Amino acid sequence: MSAQIKSVVESLLQPYLDENGFELVDVEYVKEGSNWFLRVYVDKEGGIDIDDCGHISEFLSERLDEKDPIPTAYFLEVSSPGAERPLKKVQDYYKAVGEHVFVTTYEPVDGLKEFEGRLVSFDEETVGIEIGKKKHAIPFNKVAGARLAIVF
Secondary structure: OHHHHHHHHHHHHHHHHHHHOOEEEEEEEEEEOOEEEEEEEEEOOOOOOHHHHHHHHHHHHHHHHHHOOOOOOOEEEEEOOOOOOEOOOHHHHHHHOOOEEEEEEEEEEOOEEEEEEEEEEEOOOEEEEEEOOEEEEEEHHHEEEEEEOOOO
16 A cells, blocks of 8 residues: 555656756655554755645545545645665665665675765665775675765
């Protein structure tokens, strides 16, 4: 059900986002406690603001009311993915080369399951991360999750 709703939301929203210069980062439909949440994460060059989120929310809310693809009551949230934005799509990894990232793996690679360092390369088979002076080549199919990371 969740994947189906995500797909419907993406198809309703993508044309509007493309037309207005936004990027769809992720869609989540999750239950927390007794409530359902439809969360849409959107970004654009230079970042998005509260007005952008409001316009996107209004547009999507109207389309969802017309289509009515979600049978239960839910809360719609539209927001930025934040400074520690997740890397979900292949394009996200390419754009993040040179950035500081945090990556987790399904199984140990070089004896580790967590890597935080600079993303130095990506080729859809291997994620190259430099931690200090040591480089790690992580098979892309072993990546459980990845996000940008803030350096303090």
